[in-house]
Amino acid sequence: MAEEDPLGAQVRALFMDLAHAGDLDGAGVCRGEAGRVAEGTQVRFSLRLSGTRVEQVRYRAYGCPFTLATCEWLARQLTGCQLSELSAPAISMAVGTPPEWAAALGIPSQRLGRLLVVEDALRQAAGRRSGS
């Protein structure tokens, strides 16, 4: 067992296929950013809205494989969500909390701090929208 990939199969698959990495521009795009490269993790989310629907999600991230995989996983899930679900407190209901992400993806609990940066960036992006 110790012999297995320490990332786990699910994180590995996400990490190797970061299809939603990127930026979004133009109208209806909300951005949120958190962390700093100098601290080891930096994450930016861009959401494109169409009416009440999240039409596109992109992220950019500097961080460990668990961080990148979580960004990709969230981007996949968020695409197609209803806007209301993304309002500040509701966001956790829509996509769960970092401990839930860690559990779902098999991420070791020592990495939780890094997932908080991901959550922060996402909250920022969602907050922009709901506050605007």
Added chain:
Amino acid sequence: MAEEDPLGAQVRALFMDLAHAGDLDGAGVCRGEAGRVAEGTQVRFSLRLSGTRVEQVRYRAYGCPFTLATCEWLARQLTGCQLSELSAPAISMAVGTPPEWAAALGIPSQRLGRLLVVEDALRQAAGRRSGS
């Protein structure tokens, strides 16, 4: 080389064929003895004389393989010697000295002390004769 028999071939051959071990009784037999079992080495030589000739040599010995081999080697050499050669100081000329025995038989120099016991026994035996 370290792999070889530490006795060396010559000592090994003598030690495995202690043909002259034994005692002699009767007329014309001189005996000499030295050492103590409790000290690790004890040697007894018996010489049977016939006229001026050493007719038979026997020894009994308790000691290390080098000691036993040296006794056997000396017994073989002494058989047939002329009596005069065995008189006290002359004995070394006839059969050499312990350092010479060690050199001839390839005996390590740490064992020299034990050969001195052999020499003592032999001198005793020869001395008995020449003194008698």
Added chain:
Amino acid sequence: MDALPLYLDHAATTPVDARVAAAMAECLTQQGTFGNPSSQHLYGRRAHARIERARSEVAGLIGATMADVLFTSGATESNNLAILGSVRSRGQRAHVVTVSTEHRSVLDACRQLEREGHAISYLEPDAQGLIEVRQLEAALRAETALVSIMHANNESGVLQDIAALAAVCRRHAVALHVDAAQSAGKVPIDVAALGVDLLSLTAHKLYGPKGIGALYASAGQRAILQPLLFGGGQERGIRSGTLAVHQIVGFGLACQIAGVELPGQAERLTRLAQMLWEGLADLPGVLRNGHATRRVPGLLNVSFEGVQGESLLAGLSELALSSGSACDSDSDEPSHVLRSLGRNRELAQSSLRFSLGRYSGEQQVQHAVAAVRREVRRLRAVAP
């Protein structure tokens, strides 16, 4: 080339079991498990996984948990780590109790502690080789930090009653170290049931490779042991150094095999050693050294009156055996173990240690009996 001598010196070292050698060989190929177990990549993770499997195999042999097993380079290191490591970590001067007939790696570690200012008491076993509970009890002091007593003696084969001695130590809250180099895999050991705090093992006495061993250390001992080797932090920081994967894999498998085969081998080797003894016992002046029954299976030590030991051994060049502990054989002094069993200098020197093993059989015992009888008679006939 002549045929090899008959190997009757399993207490000095054992050949490696063919199954063990095969498992080791797998780690010595480019495709095999050669990684550094500290590496994060696949080679490293594989090596790490194999080591943990081996750790559980070693733990299994002695009733320990995996966390209790620290790999070392052998019982010499394990003994030193247990003794120096547990006493040096105490600030004050401490007192240690051991036995005069311990292996030199125990005695010399204790002597080093004396040089460092600690006090050592050396118990003397009785003429059977045994330490009595009262003896140990009487030696304990308020400042006693450690008791170190071996399980099976490497020369006589005598087994101490560790359970009884451990009970004394527990009662007095003193840690007990047991050198089990000669007993592990030969008699059942359960550290938990015995209540031992530290226990030394070595692979090369149980058909594993030389140069690898382990120290069993209870959690309490692990918390205080001062390392002998500092560095990379392997083995919970108690024993640094790259883990030798092939060695540990071999050791683990050797323990696993020894455990499975123990009951059968113990019975068999006890019977063979008895047959050996019976084959010699009717010669005059033959004395068995150490307790008749409390002994490790397969080891028999016999003194022969009136026969010089070195010549006896030299005459038996068709047998590979030792006249003392192989580890001690550089010195010329008669064995202190046999002296303590009441043998005088000559009898101590004229002793043979027969140690039978997994590949010894009845025929070999008969061969050995015949050779020894022949040589004892020959040398006695030569003696004055």
Added chain:
Amino acid sequence: MDALPLYLDHAATTPVDARVAAAMAECLTQQGTFGNPSSQHLYGRRAHARIERARSEVAGLIGATMADVLFTSGATESNNLAILGSVRSRGQRAHVVTVSTEHRSVLDACRQLEREGHAISYLEPDAQGLIEVRQLEAALRAETALVSIMHANNESGVLQDIAALAAVCRRHAVALHVDAAQSAGKVPIDVAALGVDLLSLTAHKLYGPKGIGALYASAGQRAILQPLLFGGGQERGIRSGTLAVHQIVGFGLACQIAGVELPGQAERLTRLAQMLWEGLADLPGVLRNGHATRRVPGLLNVSFEGVQGESLLAGLSELALSSGSACDSDSDEPSHVLRSLGRNRELAQSSLRFSLGRYSGEQQVQHAVAAVRREVRRLRAVAP
């Protein structure tokens, strides 16, 4: 099963050379050289003879005589024995000079000496990784007992100018210990010509087995070294414990082969490492760590700006390499060696150590270059 990753981590450990594995296997059979080298019988004498042959092979690699070579369980033990052994044997408090970028087995042994009341000075190498003669000279004190400086650094590959540093030590009559774990067999070493007093070796970095090494110790040092392990008196009483015949045989042969193949391999590995560097150097934000030419053949350490180190390594799962010393990789801290070469936290963490070896070829280098370029680009594209 997938294909194994391409092994580019020879500085962590090397696979065992097939010739070495074959020689070791011979010692692991019932008919082979399995005896205890301390035994007096044929099995023991054979084992002893093989060990002495291996000792001369090890001595031969470093220009030593057989008497100077003491077998240990590896460079961790050799480093500890050299440092603890030479300083502890002095009664008074002593002073030791070492370098902040030494292997942990040196640094942690020095820290232990500090706990025992001795004083340590840690030199800081320059941004190329080098220690200058003046620096060493300035650190020496009247009570300096030992200088310990490694030959090739295990992370950067930088080679110190040992001859020049040794000359300083000789001039001040201070003993010099050199950790040559990473350089032996890769660059020529002649202890006599260099004037080194103590030198550590380990077999598993030169295609020998793990768990065996040696300490070269001059006659003067042998006279004063305090053992770490006490016992049977092996290795002139400086390192007790049954000698691991198969390990030593493997180590000896590995040294012999390394010596013969050294010139060709050194040239080849230098060329391959240069090819690897050239394959990466045109990427933006790529920095080579350590001196460009004073380095051990085959080792290249590179930092990648704007790429997180762990993700880089994880993305390169088709390559087996490390982002720091394998021995240090349990900790999360960025490498102190790379920090000392002037890299900040991120650059230290985003570094890869490529260490090529005997079985690495051009094709593998090209494969590695392509993979690293791909992954650096991919992760940079993802980064904010």
